[in-house]
Amino acid sequence: MKILIVExxxxxxxxxxxxxxxxxxxxxxxxxxxxxxxxxxxxEYDCILLDITLPGGNGLKLLPELxxxxxxxxVIIVSAKNSIDDKIKGLDIGxxxxxxxxxxxxxxxxxxxxLIRRKKFEGETFLHIGSLQLDIAGKSVTILNKKLxxxxxxxxxxxxxxxxxxxxxxxxxxxxxxxGDEADRFDNFDFVYSHxxxxxxxxxxxxxxxxxxxxxxxxxxxxx
Amino acid sequence: MRLxxxxxxxxxxxxxxxxxxxTPVFYRIINRIIxxxxxxxxxxxxxxxxxxxxxxxxxxxxxxxQSLDSNIKIELASTTSFxxxxxxxxxxxxxxxxxxxxxxxxxxxxxxxxxxxxxVRVSLLExxxxxxxxxxxxxxxxxFLLAGMLVINWRNSRALWKPFYKxxxxxxxxxxxxxxxxxxxxxxxxxxxxxxKAIAQLTARDHQVFRNQKExxxxxxxxxxxPLAIVQSKMEMMMQTNPSHVQAGLMEEMMIALTRLGRLNKxxxxxTKIDSLSFLERExxxxxxxxxxxxxxxxxxxxxxxxxxQVSLHxxxxxxxPLLLDILLSNLLSNAIRHTSPGNTISVLLSVQQMTISNPGxxxxxESEKIFNRFQKGSSKTGAGIGLAIVKRIxxxxxxxxxxxxxxxxxxxxxxxxxx
Numbered sequence: 001m002k003i004l005i006v007e008x009x010x011x012x013x014x015x016x017x018x019x020x021x022x023x024x025x026x027x028x029x030x031x032x033x034x035x036x037x038x039x040x041x042x043x044e045y046d047c048i049l050l051d052i053t054l055p056g057g058n059g060l061k062l063l064p065e066l067x068x069x070x071x072x073x074x075v076i077i078v079s080a081k082n083s084i085d086d087k088i089k090g091l092d093i094g095x096x097x098x099x100x101x102x103x104x105x106x107x108x109x110x111x112x113x114x115l116i117r118r119k120k121f122e123g124e125t126f127l128h129i130g131s132l133q134l135d136i137a138g139k140s141v142t143i144l145n146k147k148l149x150x151x152x153x154x155x156x157x158x159x160x161x162x163x164x165x166x167x168x169x170x171x172x173x174x175x176x177x178x179x180g181d182e183a184d185r186f187d188n189f190d191f192v193y194s195h196x197x198x199x200x201x202x203x204x205x206x207x208x209x210x211x212x213x214x215x216x217x218x219x220x221x222x223x224x
Numbered sequence: 225m226r227l228x229x230x231x232x233x234x235x236x237x238x239x240x241x242x243x244x245x246x247t248p249v250f251y252r253i254i255n256r257i258i259x260x261x262x263x264x265x266x267x268x269x270x271x272x273x274x275x276x277x278x279x280x281x282x283x284x285x286x287x288x289x290q291s292l293d294s295n296i297k298i299e300l301a302s303t304t305s306f307x308x309x310x311x312x313x314x315x316x317x318x319x320x321x322x323x324x325x326x327x328x329x330x331x332x333x334x335x336x337x338x339x340x341x342x343x344v345r346v347s348l349l350e351x352x353x354x355x356x357x358x359x360x361x362x363x364x365x366x367x368f369l370l371a372g373m374l375v376i377n378w379r380n381s382r383a384l385w386k387p388f389y390k391x392x393x394x395x396x397x398x399x400x401x402x403x404x405x406x407x408x409x410x411x412x413x414x415x416x417x418x419x420x421k422a423i424a425q426l427t428a429r430d431h432q433v434f435r436n437q438k439e440x441x442x443x444x445x446x447x448x449x450x451p452l453a454i455v456q457s458k459m460e461m462m463m464q465t466n467p468s469h470v471q472a473g474l475m476e477e478m479m480i481a482l483t484r485l486g487r488l489n490k491x492x493x494x495x496t497k498i499d500s501l502s503f504l505e506r507e508x509x510x511x512x513x514x515x516x517x518x519x520x521x522x523x524x525x526x527x528x529x530x531x532x533x534q535v536s537l538h539x540x541x542x543x544x545x546p547l548l549l550d551i552l553l554s555n556l557l558s559n560a561i562r563h564t565s566p567g568n569t570i571s572v573l574l575s576v577q578q579m580t581i582s583n584p585g586x587x588x589x590x591e592s593e594k595i596f597n598r599f600q601k602g603s604s605k606t607g608a609g610i611g612l613a614i615v616k617r618i619x620x621x622x623x624x625x626x627x628x629x630x631x632x633x634x635x636x637x638x639x640x641x642x643x644x
Contacts, residue, residue, distance in 0.1 A: 170463065173460075185521065215463075216469055217473045218463050218467070
């Protein structure tokens with residue numbers, strides 16, 4: 001699956017590319033408006049990460065171009081301008097998501113996953129991984145045909161970790177993901193710990209291997 | 225003292241002094257003029273009597289004349305070497321039967337080569353009445369003149385100073401944050417026009433400086449977002465490299481600092497945006513329900529710190545922008561949670577028009593007025609030091625008031641909403 005990263009900050013684009021490199025995603029880079037416009041016209045992408053302030057033009061103008069070329073790529077606007085106006089405008093003219101800078105790569109990973117799932121596998125909302133089966137629409141998990149009784153937070157946590165499997169995901173990234181718009185309200189994300197503890201307990205009780213590893217000082221990692 | 229009264233006071237003091245000084249002087253001058261007149265008259269009368277006497281033939285005629293005119297007395301004198309003498313004296317008036325002041329001339333006349341002593345007198349009664357009348361008329365005129373001057377001056381000054389008071393008024397209403405710089409209607413007085421022009425220039429300049437500063441903060445905050453995003457992404461990449469425990473510990477602390485920096489930056493951006501946000505539409509909000517929901521959001525964090533809420537809310541509706549209200553109350557609540565020690569209770573009270581959030585704690589190490597200042601922090605707690613500044617800014621732009629008090633080892637933050 002191909003991702004186009006439209007971002008003039010080379011360093012940031014490299015981080016994103018590196019983060020996705022070990023997954024099934026292939027990243028391409030467009031550092032300015034012109035190259036982005038060209039790439040959009042010539043190639044097919046599953047997902048486009050779009051910065052708004054670009055050398056050569058406003059990134060938002062690429063959205064109508066996508067439409068004109070009848071491309072079906074999902075678009076996530078990644079912007080330093082965390083302005084409500086841009087967000088509304090972007091989503092209005094065809095973007096699928098909006099992620100303000102600075103963001104966690106894990107959050108980006110989860111969003112890209114979710115977007116591609118929505119765009120590519122329409123209707124199919126089941127995710128199989130190891131002995132786990134996730135019903136994303138129904139927000140339920142079955143292990144070895146046994147349904148797990150998870151809270152919404154626990155389900156979101158599991159999906160977030162799976163979306164970033166084999167990656168260390170920081171406690172902050174999880175905390176912010178789980179609290180969503182409320183993230184800024186909290187001084188710390190200590191509550192993540194108890195969610196992880198409960199989730200791990202429920203999973204091992206259901207007979208799953210312990211696939212969530214605690215990485216000292218850093219966070220957690222979903223690993224099969 | 226008002227400027228108007230000050231100028232009038234000077235004028236009135238001067239007027240009263242002049243009135244007091246001039247009245248006796250004026251009386252004396254009139255007196256003098258009239259007395260001179262009387263004396264001159266008496267001397268003329270003497271000459272006339274002399275001429276008339278020359279026409280008489282006998283002494284007996286003299287006696288007859290005297291009996292007709294009570295103001296003339298002619299007596300035979302021993303000598304002619306007699307100087308005229310003029311004086312005022314109380315004398316009996318046979319007509320009115322009263323003593324009255326008279327001006328008397330005693331002089332010598334010659335009748336049939338014999339010296340006679342002539343005494344002519346004029347009643348001063350009418351003259352005194354005249355003087356009195358003149359003095360009174362004059363004084364009244366003077367009083368009217370001065371009073372008129374004062375009134376006219378007062379009215380003129382008031383009209384004259386009107387643009388000045390208008391200027392002061394609009395200066396009082398001037399708010400740096402508001403979009404409009406001050407402007408004045410042109411006045412006919414050059415000085416006021418100059419003043420208004422100077423003020424307009426000054427406020428326009430202030431306005432520009434304020435806007436520049438705001439823009440700077442906004443731009444700087446925006447520009448900081450990108451490097452922050454880079455650092456954060458690199459940190460996350462570093463996390464994937466199997467760091468040692470020591471490295472992991474360092475990275476954790478870096479992540480915490482990074483999160484704080486990100487929040488601080490967001491807070492600064494918000495601070496610059498509140499002015500434009502305050503123009504957002506207001507709507508009727510059930511404050512009780514709003515607070516209940518918000519407290520629910522903060523419940524997990526409070527539980528984490530074993531802090532409990534004591535909530536007493538009355539049904540209350542306000543007219544406010546929900547986004548701003550959320551920011552305002554969230555900041556107050558998270559501030560309370562942050563500065564409450566574990567095991568204590570935060571109380572949230574909502575009565576008519578007033579909401580109070582209070583939490584026990586130690587007194588501030590700085591003056592309480594500074595609590596709403598940016599980056600004024602009492603302890604090394606995790607706050608960015610900008611939440612209460614945002615609260616104050618929201619209060620200022622929306623016209624509600626926020627008050628901080630400390631007593632009984634408890635911090636009280638009260639918000640006073642206007643009636644909906």
